[in-house]
Amino acid sequence: MSSAPSPDLSALLPRDLVVELLALARAQGADFAEVYGEHTVTTAFSFEENRLKTSQYAVAQGVGVRAVARDQTGFAYADGFAPADLREAARVAARIARSGPPGGAPAAFRVADAPAPFALARPFPAALDETAKIALVRRANDAARALDPRVHEVSVTLGDSSKRFLVANSDGVWAEDGADLTRLSVAALALEGDVRQSGFAAGGGCVDADYFESVRTPETVAREAAHTAVTLLSAKEPEAGTYPVVVGPGWGGVMVHECFGHSMEGDTIRKNTSIRAVQMGQLVAARGVTIVDSGRVPFSRGSFRVDDEGTPSQRTVLVEDGILVGYLWDLLNARLTGHAPTGNGRRASYRDFPLCRMTNTYIEPGPHAPADLIASVARGLYCKSLGGGSVNPADGNFSFQVTEAWQIEGGRLTHPVRNATLTGNGNDAMLKIEAVANDLAIDGTTGSCGKDGQWKPVGVGQPTVKFTEITVGGTA
């Protein structure tokens, strides 16, 4: 059974209805109103214990209406597209304003015609049928188990989603777009006596049907996960203390996302809750470090043509050669501060109003060979892959779970290390970068970022990076 064709949102939300909703949302004096309609289909296949445990399908649809009066937001939504429900949502959202004169609706809309950052010939979610998708899952399971007899259990999930949305606002913006995302994730458990360890790897992004043949095969993903699990069986506890740390390319960019990116989001800048609000033009990272947020990285799950407010995606330089040069802006915070929006207005679904969010955030490559960075460390830690990370943007405290690390002694990797946590303060972490290698990789396969309870797909990236010192948690 193939997935149902996405409905034509502009038929469910005809222009005259959108105009009426925008006028209703501004009836009490709101400066700005917006209507966002969405239809999303999700499928998932979960393979565990050598069984295809569940096959799932979900469909969600509805419309969110936002009204903004100065810096105040009113928001309500309706499941589905019934005009009576949408009118009620618009009336509820409108109440944010205190009985001002009605704001009306735009006389005409400008349809967003921004170019797409890349094109998919056959988007994965709709192009493959269930049998083909399940075949990929089985291949991953088999490859992970075949890597080593100590691989005891493998969980594989193939999930994809196909979203279509329409957004129109009282400034005359009208945009229709969508996102087709795919993710194959593999978790492997290795056992040896009483010792158990796990490994995780993923593939996917905003990709075509042949991605798992031509770019990253299920076997590659599976072997990475299984290899990590088996490697960690002989890992030692990390040395507790503060010392040099080298972080590997790709997903390691989650550090710049957490430690730095969040403090550059326009809401925290406008409200002056971020330390970066007063640092424009100042040295905020080591010389030689350039940090970018771009919604246009090919095939990443953090990329799109227009954001969830209809603003075209762009490449925004945040830090150039260590100097803070730009912030990230959504429509509301850009308007209140007199900046131009940067295509960073994003929302988890029609049930949420947009927030200022990152897209794909990464450190540009530097001049060094990755091996030279490791060779320069007398005693330290090489973090091959990181897990989750978090930061409190107000005080800067951050931490990252390291999923696979190696001890560095005399410039060489000596043994694997488990259970390490990196911590520090984001205010100065980027100043502690000593060297940046030339092997930039952007991981757009698996990341999701949470903010105010909204989860959004993102990409992160960096080349191999050496920090002069980071505090490493451990028990040794």
Next chain:
Amino acid sequence: MSAPHAAPAPPDLATLETLAAAAVERARRAGATHAEAIVGQSRAFTVRASGGAIESLKHSASRALGLRVIVDGAVGFVTGNDLSPAALDDLAARAVALARFSTPDEANQLPSDEETAGADDAPDLALYDPEVLALTPDTKIAWALELERVALGHDPRIRRTDGAMVSSRDGASALANSNGLVRSSAGTSVSMYVVPLADEGDGRQQTGVYGCARRWVKDLEAVEAVAREAARRAVARLGARRVPTARVPVVMHPDIAASWIGEMYDAFTGEAVLKKASWLTGRLGQRIAAPVVTLVDDGRLRAGLGSAAHDGEGVPTRRNVLVDRGTLAMFEYDTYHARRAGTRSTGNAVRGVGSVPGIGPHNLFVEPGAETPEAILARVDRGFYMDDQGSYGFNAVTGDYSFQAQGFWIEHGVKAFPVEGVTVAGTSLDMLARVVAVGNDLRWNSSIACPTLLIAEMTVSGA
């Protein structure tokens, strides 16, 4: 903002039950051997205040259906929020079609009538407070503004906040299955928090967070008390510094202890044990913790945020003692994993409308001890009091614990100075064995709670 407010009507459980039962019937007609439907709806109002004014108001109202079918032992699952007859027919057909791709497994069963009997005998769990619906938007807006105003007025070094939030919610769900089971329930919750930011003009900010969540309006802490506690936390952190790496006793604030209990829970599930993915595999009946540790999951606490008369499959909830005075007493199960393990469901199928049932706790807590938190602190000559942490740092498979932490250095039984930029590490089995004191301060702000804990030794990693 001033809006006319008529309290909305309470949820109509009969309508939800009818929808769920009709979805089961649709699935049977579409070819399901067994079927189980859950219909959930919720309404919420959230106000966020910042800078002395409303920042946002959000109204939510949603309803959705989840349908699990078993076709010849194989599972298909669908969910959707278009509940029109045509859409429900489409979902039922898709569920049955999807099941045919899944692997048949004889453990895929609905709970038997015998297993689901007894849920109706539950005492009144006091899950629904009509006063939550009667709260006007203006009241909630006033609370949010007061949270921020009191926090800002508490100390001149609190110059701004990262917002104050007040939220109210009511929800209801109905469960029906092809054994003829139909059950429904409704609940409310109301919560608030504020995040004051303190600084002494040196460009370094410190955060305080405090909040409160309850099912009943009358059980909420006073708005002013919540704001003052958050403000105290922010100011107390001013001047925080790092400490040298040391192995010392660690006192866990109830928030931190509860977080650890929540992280450990996965190891107590029958699923993790069956997969040998639990660090408690093979330890049933053994001593895994100090005798002062008794860990309980109780689905029947009156007005508990995690309480329910029945679980996500209709099995009655109960009080499960997972660790009895240090001994690992049991694991928790839903129906599928119980069948696999040759045991019975422990009433721990937990789910929303968007997922198949999984194993989860209801109200998970460590039984309180006799000592006050102050008495526990007084026992520590030199150590670390941990009251804030990063989000990631637990390995569910190994029980390894390594979290970024903030708190206070303890000297001679008192908090000497605030600390930040350190990590605290250990392994859960070692930490459980070294719990030397459990406080008497069990308080419920979520469905997972723990009193203050003193752990004899952990590694604090710093400068």
